[in-house]
Amino acid sequence: MNRIFASRLFWPVVMLLALFIVNLIAFPGFFSIELKNEHLFGSLIDIVRNGAPTLIIAIGMTLVIATRGIDLSVGAICAIAGAVACSIILGSPDPGSVGTVVVAIVVAMVISLVLGVWNGFLVAVLGIQPIIATLILMTAGRGVAMLITEGQILTVNSPPFKVLGSGFLFGLPVATVIAVAIFVLAALLTRRTALGLLIESVGINPEASRQAGVRSRGLLFAVYTFCAFCAAVAGLILTSNQTAADANNTGLFIELDAILAVVIGGTSLMGGRYSLLGTLVGALVIQTLVTTVYTVGIPPIxxxxxxxxxxxxxxxxxxxxxxxxxxxxxxxxxxxxxxxxxx
Amino acid sequence: MSVAPFPPATGAGRVLGGIRDVFTSPKYGPVLVTFLLLIVVFAVGGSRYRGFVSGPVILNLFVDNAYLIVLAVGMTFVILTGGIDLSVGAVVAMSTMIAASLLQAGWSAGVVIPLILVVTSVLGLLVGLMVQVFKIQSFIATLAAMFLARGLCYVISKDSISITDPFFVALAQTKIPLGDRMSITPSVVIAIALVLVAMVVLHYTRLGRTVYAIGGSEQSGMLMGLPVARTNVLVYVISGFCSGLAGVLFTFYTLSGYSLTAVGTELDAIAAVVIGGTLLTGGYGFVLGSVLGVLVLGTIQTIITFEGTLSSWWTRIFIGVLLLVFIILQKILTARRR
Amino acid sequence: MSEPVPVVEMTNISISFPGVKALDQVSFRMFPGEVHSLMGENGAGKSTLIKALTGVYSVDSGIMTLSGSRVAFTGPAQAQEFGISTVYQEVNLLTNLSVGENIMLGREPRRFGLIDWRATRIRAAELLTRLHLDIDPNSLLGSHSLAIQQLVAIARAIDVQAKVLILDEPTSSLDADEVAELFRVIRSLKDEGVAILFVSHFLDQVYEIADRLTVLRNGSLVGEYLTDEILRIDLVQKMIGKELTLLDDLEKKTHDSTSGDDGETPFLQAIGLGKKGAIEPIDLKVYEGEVVGMAGLLGSGRTELARIISGIDRPDSGSLSINGKPGRLRTPRAALSRGVAYSSENRKAEGVVEELTVRDNIALALQADRGWFRRIPKRRQDELTASYIQALGIRPPNPDALVKNLSGGNQQKVLLARWLAIAPRLLILDEPTRGIDVGAKAEIQKLVVNLAENGMSVIFISAELEEVLRLSHRIVIMRDRTMVADIQNDDISVESLLAIIADGSILEDAS
Incomplete structure (x- = not known):
């Protein structure tokens, strides 16, 4: 047991610790967290807040990758979700009301779920390779987002919407709370039910799973839809954080960061056994890396x-x-x- | 499954059957569909706007898309083996940055251009080794290359650098006249020359045939004694070289280097290749098909420009729809043959 | 006539892999202008011998001579240089290229460094003509049937001035006309002096085309025979062998069970069940609590039938009813939900999920049946796993061990436990005892008897006739993709089973 734990999480954790040490050397106050106005502040808090969108998408991506798949369209879905929400908020007579924001978020989520089902359809029913199937939406998705924003950067001024990206809850950034909630949701959903076992089984040996009566089609629909759900949440957080929907740049390259987090976390791209905890560490490694680059004084770009x-x-x-x-x-x-x- | 290889054929029936065979063949079918598509797209343009189907418009298609043609050529090699190269857009940007910054520093064009081609080919070599020796999936390996190239752009400079080198400026402004009011640029000549070379390589050399063999079945290719490993590396070198060359042509076109240039161009290149009839799983496709693919994309772009009211984002949506149609078409054509 | 010099002679060849002696002191020879057939069941060492001959495997000990001179291959390329060519079962050609190119790929004539397509086509056409094949070299290989592709593979193989042509299961996916066409080609090559190694599961074909046979069993040489001088029944016996009756402690079970009683509804009834290219239409009944043994050589259609019954492959004719109720089993899931489970012969590829634990593997089918939401509670899983680990003697007795780290026999037991956990009404076991040690074998056999006593129906597929005879109430014999016998197991002898497998006819005393 000990050995399994070591082999899976050992390297990602070492990587994370190494980055922490580098930060600590460059910036001694790295670990300090202050409480101001009942809100927590500090470098670590920045990491968990700014890393939230990547983590959220990486959670969905982990499950997709566990089935031997990949989802390249998450960045585009981020952009679409943001665009839908902002255009609804801007179009409403009362952008600042909670009701408007709730409607905007719900509509954005529903549209994203439909896109997830679309990906699932291409992969599970038409049998198109996942990388190719999701490439379609990756290409067309940003066009769709621009269609919704009519090519503009939609700046919204809606306090309830802004909470998503920069608000605080129980002293923690809302984005972090959402990420933790989705992480817990995914962990419970796959490990407390049999979903995780069935997903891994299909990812490792599809034919043996079929003969054992596993319905892989439904599972594929589920993981691609869940991944789109995660992408939409992340897209809304990103949009809220920038207080603007930018069809071109919201979630740009985030699919790559998410895949990277999954890979660092020790889940093989060949599918099969996955580790959500590993993905969590992987996402933290990426965000800490970004922060490190800042603190050490290397040009952030x-x-x-x-x-x-x-x-x-x-x-x-x-x-x-x-x-x-x-x-x-x-x-x-x-x-x-x-x-x-x-x- | 009958043992008789030829169905009984009579004149017209045979011709019709032959046409059907060609269209349902995974080898020629998609390319022919692309060709018809190009004609249709042109007809649509021609019916809506006076002077759409004219020499200057057609030549402009080549002028505007010379770099994309070059990219598509490299991408065709990679996709024919069943791989994919996500790094080409970033490598184009990196090439423009290298060119702009070195020229600004006073290097001569005669040194800069070969240097860019060497650097991008070496990057391709590294990707190829990751794919072949370390068995890393091509999209992940090229993803790493994409990060690296984009990152290096920013390291060079985050601002746009303009190019004032006389050689580059001269090439940017040179027009090769082709009769009445029509002209092309040297970039077009380079792109067309590259296409011709690529066609010869793919169809008349062992390297080219091995590329097709790998796409058909790597395992079989190996059992037939073909140099599979070497070829698998070489396609990424070729794609790297083409990306570098495309970057150089791009600087002729824009006379500047900029880190954020050509974002998403890899998708255009992949789309052009797929729409041009190359199977994403490898094994079938032609360079000329990819050129047709680029022209289809370019024509759609031109129509959208002509339209004025139709916004540019429709291009992306059209590309996505075309990708979908062609991927499903490929799926059907290959499934029939199994 | 005095024996000419063999073109290939292997003397006392041995090849070992970690833990397995794949070939043990095997001798083998081939003469020019002769068709030689290599016979043996799974695990006999045929493919190892072929790979030694083609230079894929290097030989641990023993001598190999070609036309009298001693050689030691370092790789397949070298074997090809010596004129040894192979056509594998899965045609290793490129369906995306033309016929001509497939024949010439890698050795196309070139001019100025570029491939000379005209010369290439002409040369390919010559080779096709040599085989009397009327195929357009420009046509796409993928547009031809598998049979034609097979012949094109032969055309490619003989271009390298082949002295020895190895055909590994060339007829497994061909129909009768296509086989005839292949044999015509083989005969014309034979007349040209090529030595041909013909490996096939089909006895009729072997007797039709082969001049000489070599029989292997469990990595050892059984003998070399002239086809004319060995009776089919003797050949089959030599291939299958007689297992030592180590398992006498297993009670000779009684045959007075429920089977065949008039008026009783069979649990499973198939009428005219068939699939083109896999099995001819077949009628089959399986009663409750009955063990139906299914015997036949590899490739006889036994696995194909089992896969169709259990919903893995779809039939294209016939009907199936379970408990008197007709219904199509379109997926394994549908079959499982009606109580039919199939345990694949291909343990690694279609059976266990190697990267998962013993516990997960055992729970998989039950869990799939319950649906994703109703997870089997952890305690229930533990009980289930512990009980099967104990009942079947799974070693190591660790529910968290990854299945890939278990031995073959224990993997088989895990797989069995998976099916037993869902308590099927009919369990189809395809070669459950292949490649596992004697102890595990006896345990699995005992288990089958117990299951049947408790009312489960079992279809037991095995190449070992003693095993089939010991366990079955009734025996179904498959041969060349059709069922040739369906007989009660009343004092049938191994010999009479062998006779049916070999000749397809039921002996008088067998029914």
Missing amino acids: ATMVFKAAVVTVVCLLQSPTTNAAFARWRTSLSSRTRKGVAA
């Missing part, structure tokens, strides 16, 4: 270079070739020691 380095290192570590090489090295070591003993 260079973050992508570091991300590239992380993707490469993580993938190389997970690669079968590397594992085989390690295994060979270990056997040669052990056989050498054995020979040494024999001699």
